[in-house]
Amino acid sequence: MIQVCSQCGTRWNVRDRQRSWCPRCGGTLLAPSAPQWSPQQGRPALPPPPAAAPPQAAPRPSQQPAPSPAGRPPQAGTPRLAPGYRWVALRPGAPPRRRIRRGPLGPTPRYPVIPRWGLQQHFDVAAEEGDREHDGPPPATVRTMLVVTMVALGVAAFAHVLRYVLMLINRSVLLHPLIADAAVAFGVVASLVALVILGVTVVIMIRWLIARRAAAYSQHGQTDPHSARQVWLLSLIPGINVLFTPVYVLELATVEGSLTRLRRPIVVWWIVWALSAVVALWSIIGTVVVTFFANSTQHLADNNVTVAIGYLLALAAVLLAWRVYLGFEGAPAEHRSHRWVVVGAESGRPEQPAGSADEPEPAVPVESQGQNPAALAV
Numbered sequence: 001m002i003q004v005c006s007q008c009g010t011r012w013n014v015r016d017r018q019r020s021w022c023p024r025c026g027g028t029l030l031a032p033s034a035p036q037w038s039p040q041q042g043r044p045a046l047p048p049p050p051a052a053a054p055p056q057a058a059p060r061p062s063q064q065p066a067p068s069p070a071g072r073p074p075q076a077g078t079p080r081l082a083p084g085y086r087w088v089a090l091r092p093g094a095p096p097r098r099r100i101r102r103g104p105l106g107p108t109p110r111y112p113v114i115p116r117w118g119l120q121q122h123f124d125v126a127a128e129e130g131d132r133e134h135d136g137p138p139p140a141t142v143r144t145m146l147v148v149t150m151v152a153l154g155v156a157a158f159a160h161v162l163r164y165v166l167m168l169i170n171r172s173v174l175l176h177p178l179i180a181d182a183a184v185a186f187g188v189v190a191s192l193v194a195l196v197i198l199g200v201t202v203v204i205m206i207r208w209l210i211a212r213r214a215a216a217y218s219q220h221g222q223t224d225p226h227s228a229r230q231v232w233l234l235s236l237i238p239g240i241n242v243l244f245t246p247v248y249v250l251e252l253a254t255v256e257g258s259l260t261r262l263r264r265p266i267v268v269w270w271i272v273w274a275l276s277a278v279v280a281l282w283s284i285i286g287t288v289v290v291t292f293f294a295n296s297t298q299h300l301a302d303n304n305v306t307v308a309i310g311y312l313l314a315l316a317a318v319l320l321a322w323r324v325y326l327g328f329e330g331a332p333a334e335h336r337s338h339r340w341v342v343v344g345a346e347s348g349r350p351e352q353p354a355g356s357a358d359e360p361e362p363a364v365p366v367e368s369q370g371q372n373p374a375a376l377a378v
Helices: 124-135 139-170 177-219 228-236 241-256 259-292 297-329
Strands: 002-004 011-013 036-038 043-045
Touching: 124 177, 139 177, 139 297, 177 228, 177 241, 177 297, 228 241, 241 259, 241 297, 259 297
Parallel strands: none
Antiparallel strands: 002 011, 036 043
């Protein structure tokens, strides 16, 4: 049902409710009627009242009523539509739900054997992690070597502390030569074993760093800007490795997106490692001086204390390196895998046929906010 505004001439589709006021300009809505086109006013207007036709006057062909859509002659009293307009039948209320008609499912499938097909899952992340573990050393090996290195450095530090204690005792009591020789041999052997194990651990950690960097850059579709030979060279040269190896670790954390979480452990490890390198260099210089220039008891005791402090700092540096390693390996949140499963349609409430009496009619306003329900024109 369409009503025309008497002021602005807007045609409003009011469905099955007659309205009084125009939502646009507030003018009066005319009564529902068949609209005609008025060229003088330039807007739709109501048809004039029909004039009394002379009796038995045959209508002209242009004034004959249009046939009904069903092909039957129009009934008496049916209003005529102006050219270019047509009646639109609208159902009151919300549109009906669309029914989904499903075809027949057919017979239940039967298989002589258990089917081998199904929902296959391909986890590329797991394959990448497997390749990374295959290229680099296994995590269990790295953890074991770090623990063994810490134990060896602790034993070496204890040997030098014990040697210093025996030197203090020897100031007042003469020690047995076997005890003195055993203390010296124990310190030397512990130092050699600690240095060998530390060297093996450094090689394993460099292998892990190269493999981890390659996997991280390949995951982002890039290549490592530093070649493996360059990383090996700058990580094995004493003194230079203190400057470049932590930088490589920081680059790795940046690529993996964990720099905010690992910046502090890496910086602390870098500082302790630098102090350990300085003390180790000082102890080497002291050993050379004691051996060749000032072979006195006081210089020997001072050098022994310096070596013990150097081993303790090395132990702290390895412990912090283990913490950094666990920060990388113990956070698999960056490599999450998604599993897609099939979810059935939600069976909330049963479908109701359109137009049923049980279905409540929503109270939808006739005129939508910001939209003008104008009539359809052809």
